[in-house]
Amino acid sequence: MKRYSAFAIAREALRNHTGWDRAWRKAQPKNRYDVVIIGAGGHGLATAYYLGKNFGITNVAVLEKGWLGGGNTGRNTTIIRSNYLQDPSAAIYEKSRSLYETLSQDLNYNIMFSPRGVMMLAQTQHEVRGYLRTAHANALQGVKTEFIPPKRVKEICPIINLDGPRYPVLGALWQDRAGTARHDAVAWGYARACSDMGMDIIQKCEVTGIRQEGGTVKGVTTTKGDIDCEKLGIVVAGHSGVLADMAGFRLPIESVALQALVSEPIKPVMDCVVMANTVHGYMSQSDKGEMVIGGGADGYNNYTQRGSFHHVEETVRALVETFPMISRLKMLRWWGGIVDMTGDRSPILSKTPLENCFINCGWGTGGFKAIPGSGWGFAELMAKGHSPLTEEFALTRFREGKFIDESVAAGVAH
Ligand SMILES: Cc1cc2nc3c(=O)[nH]c(=O)nc-3n(C[C@H](O)[C@H](O)[C@H](O)COP(=O)(O)OP(=O)(O)OC[C@H]3O[C@@H](n4cnc5c(N)ncnc54)[C@H](O)[C@@H]3O)c2cc1C
Numbered sequence: 001m002k003r004y005s006a007f008a009i010a011r012e013a014l015r016n017h018t019g020w021d022r023a024w025r026k027a028q029p030k031n032r033y034d035v036v037i038i039g040a041g042g043h044g045l046a047t048a049y050y051l052g053k054n055f056g057i058t059n060v061a062v063l064e065k066g067w068l069g070g071g072n073t074g075r076n077t078t079i080i081r082s083n084y085l086q087d088p089s090a091a092i093y094e095k096s097r098s099l100y101e102t103l104s105q106d107l108n109y110n111i112m113f114s115p116r117g118v119m120m121l122a123q124t125q126h127e128v129r130g131y132l133r134t135a136h137a138n139a140l141q142g143v144k145t146e147f148i149p150p151k152r153v154k155e156i157c158p159i160i161n162l163d164g165p166r167y168p169v170l171g172a173l174w175q176d177r178a179g180t181a182r183h184d185a186v187a188w189g190y191a192r193a194c195s196d197m198g199m200d201i202i203q204k205c206e207v208t209g210i211r212q213e214g215g216t217v218k219g220v221t222t223t224k225g226d227i228d229c230e231k232l233g234i235v236v237a238g239h240s241g242v243l244a245d246m247a248g249f250r251l252p253i254e255s256v257a258l259q260a261l262v263s264e265p266i267k268p269v270m271d272c273v274v275m276a277n278t279v280h281g282y283m284s285q286s287d288k289g290e291m292v293i294g295g296g297a298d299g300y301n302n303y304t305q306r307g308s309f310h311h312v313e314e315t316v317r318a319l320v321e322t323f324p325m326i327s328r329l330k331m332l333r334w335w336g337g338i339v340d341m342t343g344d345r346s347p348i349l350s351k352t353p354l355e356n357c358f359i360n361c362g363w364g365t366g367g368f369k370a371i372p373g374s375g376w377g378f379a380e381l382m383a384k385g386h387s388p389l390t391e392e393f394a395l396t397r398f399r400e401g402k403f404i405d406e407s408v409a410a411g412v413a414h
Contacts, residue, residue: 001196003108023188024195027202029227033061035382036220036229038207038243040064042073042183042368043360044235045190045201046375047382049107052197054376055383060199061229063222065206069187072237073368075305075337077260077284077294079273079414080369081118081178083145085134086404088392089346090141095389096373100181103372109189111181112287117272118178119148119156121322123167124278130408131173145175159269164321167278180273180284186371210247216355217247232357233382238303238338240361249353251361252398254341258297258365259307261315261334263326265289275414279318282414283326290332293319294414297339297365307334339364344403349378349390358382359395366414 001021002008012019035051037044040062051057062068080100082093104110122128131147138145150162153172162169191201202224209221210232219228234243238255265288275282284292295315298304312334320327342348342362347370349360360378363370377389392404 001192023192024201027061027200029061029200029202029205029222029224032219032228033200034059034229035231035233036060036227037062037233037235038220039071039234039236040068040187040191040201040203041071041235041237042069042186042190042371043237043363043374043378044233045187045194046371047233047235047360047378048194048199049190050375050379051383052194052199054379057383058197058199060194061227062194062199062201063205063207063220063227064201064203067203068191068201069184072337072339073187073371074184075260075335076183076368077282077292077414078180078183078368079118079178079282079284080113080181081175082143082369083120083134083138083173083175083178084406085137085408086346086406087141088404089406090138090143092373092377092389092393093370094141094143095376096370097178099372099376101177103186103189107189107193109185109192111185111189113179113181115177115179117156117174117176118275119153119272120173120275120277121153121169122171122173123164123169123276125170127278128170131171134173134408144177145173148172148174157270157272157274159323159325160274161322161324166321169322178273183368190375207243207246210243210357212247212354215353217357230356231382233360233378234357235360235378237361237363237367238340240340240359244359247352247354247357251348251359251395252342253362254301255303255338256297256300256341257302257304257306257336258339259311259334259336260292260294261307261312262286262290262292262332263329264332266291266329269325276319276322279321281315281319283319283323291326291329297341303338304336305338306336308336341365343398345406346404347374347393348395349374349381349393350395351381352395
């Protein structure tokens with residue numbers, strides 16, 4: 001595959017852009033692969049990429065029932081940060097954030113990583129204590145974060161109203177190398193690199209069954225026929241429970257719709273990301289000028305991949321208190337995705353009761369930021385049978401009570 005470069009852009013400009021290759025091949029399934037990954041979201045594609053890059057395993061198929069990146073990966077609000085509380089979380093999220101720093105160069109694809117800084121507002125004394133605790137934990141973990149006073153909050157984000165009637169801003173947890181990236185580009189960049197290594201990304205190929213014998217997976221049944229494999233990775237986010245059911249085991253996961261919306265585009269007013277978790281809303285500004293606004297998850301389990309009026313109303317009402325200027329904006333569009341929530345709000349990257357079957361899920365409302373780190377660790381787990389990054393995230397923790405409680409860092413926030 002030809003590399004993208006300034007020289008290539010100049011060359012194509014001179015010949016009416018007729019020389020670009022397809023970013024990834026249109027593949028048809030073979031009968032057998034060394035590894036089959038179900039789900040061409042960011043996590044599935046990143047897993048395939050690091051299987052090839054770090055372990056030389058390239059006889060890989062990634063099967064996708066819709067279009068690649070069409071699940072949560074293409075529906076999120078793109079916040080990237082690593083200021084979690086517990087050590088295993090800090091390790092995998094910081095690995096991920098650091099991979100994001102050079103991902104465009106690594107993939108030769110501009111994923112538009114923008115380390116513009118992420119701020120989590122403390123609007124109650126309880127939150128102040130919680131974020132101070134996180135800042136201290138991050139210092140011990142080597143993750144660079146700081147707790148900043150209201151004056152500094154206002155300097156970084158002048159449109160904030162510090163003296164809201166119910167919840168004044170008392171400070172914030174600030175991570176200056178956190179930020180955003182273009183979500184589609186992350187999926188497309190990984191897909192292009194996987195295809196370049198000879199892997200097959202097969203879209204419109206739904207897995208409808210998992211064939212097994214004596215506790216070992218033999219292959220999958222799909223809408224494009226049977227495919228055999230040596231190892232199987234299930235990476236389907238909100239549909240993890242459905243796939244686990246096909247494989248014959250149960251997961252401690254709930255699937256719910258999570259929603260977001262964008263305003264009409266306006267001139268630049270905000271060059272960082274702000275989360276207001278007490279009032280339950282967060283906001284950033286896209287490169288196109290839209291205010292990207294996210295809210296909470298539905299309070300009941302469902303597979304409804306769309307937005308709803310009451311969430312829009314609740315989220316905007318909450319944010320107006322802290323950002324009065326948004327009351328005059330018009331909403332452009334809104335949408336939803338199905339997220340997979342665990343009880344401790346931490347992911348599952350694990351072996352399963354089936355010998356050669358692995359599962360990566362439970363990223364809930366915050367897995368976009370984790371895509372490179374999760375792919376790195378999960379590929380190692382699939383290739384070698386263990387990985388220091390994923391060890392604590394095994395399914396067995398729910399039986400043994402070794403929860404990784406991230407309800408403060410990830411319960412509401414993204
Ligand atoms: C509104 C919203 C806002 C969010 N904001 C943020 C944020 O700001 N920051 C952040 O870090 N995270 C955020 N998230 C969470 C983040 O988007 C997800 O955690 C992450 O994208 C999960 O990626 P994935 O690859 O696991 O799943 P997905 O991208 O959902 O990919 C799974 C794929 O599996 C496919 N699939 C399912 N069943 C089958 C089958 N039977 N056969 C074949 N394929 C199948 C699906 O079609 C899908 O494409 C947000 C999510 C939503 C919905």
